[in-house]
Amino acid sequence: MENLVYAIILLPLAGFIINGLFGKNLPKMFVGSLATLVVFASFVITTSLFFSFNNDSAPVVIKAFEWFRVNGIQVNFGFQVDQLSLMMVMIITGIGSLIHLYSIGYMSHDKGFYKFFTYLNLFIFSMLLLVLGSNYLILFIGWEGVGLCSYLLIGFWYTNEEYGKAARKAFIMNRIGDLGLLIGIFAIAAHVNAIDYLSVAQNASSFELDGTPIIFITACLFIGATGKSAQVPLYTWLPDAMAGPTPVSALIHAATMVTAGIYLVVRSNFLFVLAPTVQDGILLIGFLTAALAGFYALRQNDIKKVLAYSTVSQLGFMFIALGLGAYSTAMFHVMTHAFFKALLFLGAGSVIHAMSNEQDMRFMGGLKKYIPITHITFLIGTLAISGFPLLSGMISKDEILVAAFAKNPIYWVMLFILAAITATYMFRLYYLTFHGEFRGTEDQKHHLHESPTNMTLPLIVLAVLSVVGGFINLPHFIGHGHYAKLMDWLKPALTEESFKQMENTLSGVPFNTEMILLGATVLMFFTVWFFVRNTYVKKQKRALPEESYTGWEKLSAKKLFVDEIYNAMIIRPFEEAGKAALMFEKVILDPIVNFIGLGAADSGRAAKRLQNGNVENYVLIMSLAVGIVLIVNFLLK
Amino acid sequence: MEYFIILSTVLFCLGVLGVLLRKNAIVILGCVELMLNSVNLLLAAFSAYSGDGNGQLLVFFIMVVAAAEVAVGLAIIAMMYRNTKSVDVSIFNKLRG
Amino acid sequence: MDQILFFIVAFLAIASAVYFVFAKNPMYAILSLIVTMFSIAGMYILLNAQFLGIVQIIVYTGAIMVLFLYILMMLNLNKEDESKKENLPKFVGIFSVCILFVGMLGAYKGLSGTTVAESNIDYSVGLTKNLGRLLFNEYVLPFELASILILAGIVGAVLIGKKDL
Numbered sequence: 001m002e003n004l005v006y007a008i009i010l011l012p013l014a015g016f017i018i019n020g021l022f023g024k025n026l027p028k029m030f031v032g033s034l035a036t037l038v039v040f041a042s043f044v045i046t047t048s049l050f051f052s053f054n055n056d057s058a059p060v061v062i063k064a065f066e067w068f069r070v071n072g073i074q075v076n077f078g079f080q081v082d083q084l085s086l087m088m089v090m091i092i093t094g095i096g097s098l099i100h101l102y103s104i105g106y107m108s109h110d111k112g113f114y115k116f117f118t119y120l121n122l123f124i125f126s127m128l129l130l131v132l133g134s135n136y137l138i139l140f141i142g143w144e145g146v147g148l149c150s151y152l153l154i155g156f157w158y159t160n161e162e163y164g165k166a167a168r169k170a171f172i173m174n175r176i177g178d179l180g181l182l183i184g185i186f187a188i189a190a191h192v193n194a195i196d197y198l199s200v201a202q203n204a205s206s207f208e209l210d211g212t213p214i215i216f217i218t219a220c221l222f223i224g225a226t227g228k229s230a231q232v233p234l235y236t237w238l239p240d241a242m243a244g245p246t247p248v249s250a251l252i253h254a255a256t257m258v259t260a261g262i263y264l265v266v267r268s269n270f271l272f273v274l275a276p277t278v279q280d281g282i283l284l285i286g287f288l289t290a291a292l293a294g295f296y297a298l299r300q301n302d303i304k305k306v307l308a309y310s311t312v313s314q315l316g317f318m319f320i321a322l323g324l325g326a327y328s329t330a331m332f333h334v335m336t337h338a339f340f341k342a343l344l345f346l347g348a349g350s351v352i353h354a355m356s357n358e359q360d361m362r363f364m365g366g367l368k369k370y371i372p373i374t375h376i377t378f379l380i381g382t383l384a385i386s387g388f389p390l391l392s393g394m395i396s397k398d399e400i401l402v403a404a405f406a407k408n409p410i411y412w413v414m415l416f417i418l419a420a421i422t423a424t425y426m427f428r429l430y431y432l433t434f435h436g437e438f439r440g441t442e443d444q445k446h447h448l449h450e451s452p453t454n455m456t457l458p459l460i461v462l463a464v465l466s467v468v469g470g471f472i473n474l475p476h477f478i479g480h481g482h483y484a485k486l487m488d489w490l491k492p493a494l495t496e497e498s499f500k501q502m503e504n505t506l507s508g509v510p511f512n513t514e515m516i517l518l519g520a521t522v523l524m525f526f527t528v529w530f531f532v533r534n535t536y537v538k539k540q541k542r543a544l545p546e547e548s549y550t551g552w553e554k555l556s557a558k559k560l561f562v563d564e565i566y567n568a569m570i571i572r573p574f575e576e577a578g579k580a581a582l583m584f585e586k587v588i589l590d591p592i593v594n595f596i597g598l599g600a601a602d603s604g605r606a607a608k609r610l611q612n613g614n615v616e617n618y619v620l621i622m623s624l625a626v627g628i629v630l631i632v633n634f635l636l637k
Numbered sequence: 638m639e640y641f642i643i644l645s646t647v648l649f650c651l652g653v654l655g656v657l658l659r660k661n662a663i664v665i666l667g668c669v670e671l672m673l674n675s676v677n678l679l680l681a682a683f684s685a686y687s688g689d690g691n692g693q694l695l696v697f698f699i700m701v702v703a704a705a706e707v708a709v710g711l712a713i714i715a716m717m718y719r720n721t722k723s724v725d726v727s728i729f730n731k732l733r734g
Numbered sequence: 735m736d737q738i739l740f741f742i743v744a745f746l747a748i749a750s751a752v753y754f755v756f757a758k759n760p761m762y763a764i765l766s767l768i769v770t771m772f773s774i775a776g777m778y779i780l781l782n783a784q785f786l787g788i789v790q791i792i793v794y795t796g797a798i799m800v801l802f803l804y805i806l807m808m809l810n811l812n813k814e815d816e817s818k819k820e821n822l823p824k825f826v827g828i829f830s831v832c833i834l835f836v837g838m839l840g841a842y843k844g845l846s847g848t849t850v851a852e853s854n855i856d857y858s859v860g861l862t863k864n865l866g867r868l869l870f871n872e873y874v875l876p877f878e879l880a881s882i883l884i885l886a887g888i889v890g891a892v893l894i895g896k897k898d899l
Contacts, residue, residue, distance in 0.1 A: 617823070628833065629837075644748070653831050677790075700790070701884065
């Protein structure tokens with residue numbers, strides 16, 4: 001088992017090293033295939049491991065080596081294989097290999113082809129470290145690694161200044177969150193004297209319920225999750241991160257990196273279950289994020305930006321689930337979201353590829369005739385995210401809704417409205433892109449073509465997964481929880497209290513009520529679909545340029561001016577402080593340092609005058625000195 | 638006894654004064670001789686007053702050395718004159734820094 | 735009697751030394767230096783350092799001063815005028831000599847209690863016989879080396895004075 005785990009992690013690393021060192025000189029096909037194959041190999045190995053685990057298998061900790069020992073805390077470099085990490089690894093490597101395959105086609109014309117795959121492999125490696133680590137420190141290593149790869153990949157086309165800024169923005173916002181995570185880890189180490197998951201879980205009972213230490217720790221961990229998973233207030237980097245190539249957006253910002261925050265919270269369930277206050281906080285932030293992002297998405301014109309805000313909103317949904325204590329629900333939604341969001345992004349990439357790199361929806365339209373496969377798969381993705389009955393998205397979202405209702409019916413109402421908004425902007429996106437008349441230039445029309453197979457194949461696979469992926473975890477009321485496979489499967493990864501809390505939440509709603517809620521959701525879906533179809537197809541409503549919106553639409557299109565607020569309140573003061581420091585250095589520090597240098601030169605020049613070659617002078621000084629020495633010695637002593 | 642010391646000191650200081658004030662190389666050499674003589678005087682006085690013959694022997698050796706030194710020094714001054722037609726010490730400032 | 739003699743000779747020595755330092759004409763300066771040498775020889779006699787007194791007259795006055803006169807006359811510097819010396823170095827020089835003088839006197843401060851009484855002075859130290867005995871018993875090696883030193887001086891002087899090396 002150990003060797004398999006090492007292989008899972010080291011294969012992408014090997015791909016990174018080989019492609020990084022030699023990729024420039026190798027043929028493109030080789031580079032792309034190698035990168036894809038290593039990730040796919042990791043996936044295959046993970047699948048075999050997956051089948052050797054069942055509902056009751058205990059977590060397996062593999063210790064690679066003893067890392068260091070500090071003040072009684074022993075930190076090992078090791079990996080923990082349990083149901084939770086296996087699930088994440090399957091998602092990462094599975095979707096990762098699909099996206100690698102897609103990238104071979106998408107990036108085939110790019111000069112930095114080998115670099116792209118190098119970074120992708122490095123990203124997969126870091127992400128695997130993150131989810132497979134056996135203690136918080138290894139998680140942090142992976143955390144930083146994916147932050148780095150995110151920076152490298154967002155700013156991949158580095159010659160463009162704007163993309164570079166977006167990459168820096170992502171990295172810096174991540175960093176702010178990382179500080180929270182780090183402080184949280186330190187606090188855990190200080191309290192529990194250990195940082196590996198099993199030890200902390202065992203000693204978690206030493207914390208008092210809702211006491212200050214545990215609130216502090218979990219709040220810090222949550223701040224880290226906020227930065228990585230783009231919650232309020234650290235979410236503005238994700239839409240800007242769309243500057244990177246579309247496969248990057250699909251992999252990093254839809255399927256994997258942004259879910260690291262969720263993974264962190266689920267992994268630390270033994271801590272969060274002891275701090276109900278923080279859980280309420282998570283709930284609040286999740287709602288806020290989901291609402292704000294959904295609002296923005298209603299009036300964005302860039303196809304990728306809509307999907308970006310959709311991601312932020314869906315992440316908000318996942319955090320709502322975490323705030324309600326429904327850990328397996330959150331993981332379920334992570335999985336289904338990975339499927340359909342990756343599908344949507346790859347589909348968008350296909351559209352952009354067909355439109356000769358045009359991303360603005362105002363110039364699209366009627367594409368369903370020209371790119372059929374993309375159209376069908378994109379439609380499936382849209383239906384999944386909006387909640388078409390029996391598709392994966394509906395099942396996972398419905399579970400969140402049920403959990404919200406169990407806590408407080410008001411939450412259900414708010415979530416219901418948010419789900420409606422989700423459906424609205426997704427269908428708007430779909431209809432503007434694929435229906436109606438083509439609104440682009442003649443040139444673009446000539447270039448419209450379906451993508452090559454290596455791009456459409458992943459689309460098809462992901463579409464299938466989006467359809468069937470929900471059946472692994474049917475809601476509780478069907479078969480009395482017999483089919484709630486995921487919840488049972490994840491049981492060993494959670495502590496007793498967490499599992500009890502989750503079970504109470506999810507089975508707390510009586511059968512009839514659940515049926516009514518389910519019916520309401522389905523009804524809402526069809527209503528929204530009909531309504532949006534009416535607006536954009538029958539009434540032919542068009543998207544306008546951002547500036548010409550008014551009222552609430554303007555607020556939506558301008559993202560509530562949050563970016564501008566951040567700029568004015570936070571970035572400008574830093575810049576001014578930097579300028580002041582520069583001024584300080586120029587005016588004060590430089591002259592002082594130069595003065596010292598000049599002083600040395602000047603004193604040297606003065607001393608030079610002593611040596612005038614005049615012998616009489618020398619004798620004079622000698623005798624003077626002798627006289628003074630004599631006086632000092634004999635008269636003043 | 639003290640008078641010998643004072644006399645010797647005065648002669649020595651006169652010699653130093655001469656070295657500092659004069660510019661003629663030969664006169665400067667003569668001042669050096671004056672200094673040596675004052676030291677000889679002091680040594681002889683101390684030797685006589687303490688009954689130790691070593692002091693006067695040292696004076697003898699000092700005289701030997703002074704003789705040799707004057708010979709060589711004057712040869713150098715002769716060379717100086719031959720090259721620059723003057724014995725002024727202030728023209729020798731080639732060791733400028 | 736001794737005291738009066740001492741003061742006369744001392745006065746002569748100092749006077750001629752002063753004239754030597756301040757004379758404009760180098761010829762007159764050297765001549766007054768000769769007078770100084772003679773007076774110092776007189777001092778030696780007063781101390782009963784007979785050998786030294788004779789050697790002073792023979793070697794110092796007879797050889798070294800004569801050599802000075804030879805060179806002086808050979809360079810024909812009789813009427814030479816020295817270039818004016820600037821004021822500042824002169825004053826500093828005088829000042830430093832005064833400091834030197836005061837310092838040296840300070841060095842003799844602690845000596846007042848160690849002078850030997852007149853009656854205990856052994857005047858036989860300066861006799862040639864005694865000096866000779868001391869020289870050839872204990873100081874033989876320095877004596878021989880002194881002769882080598884003089885040889886070196888001779889060779890050096892000749893070499894330096896050659897026209898073509």
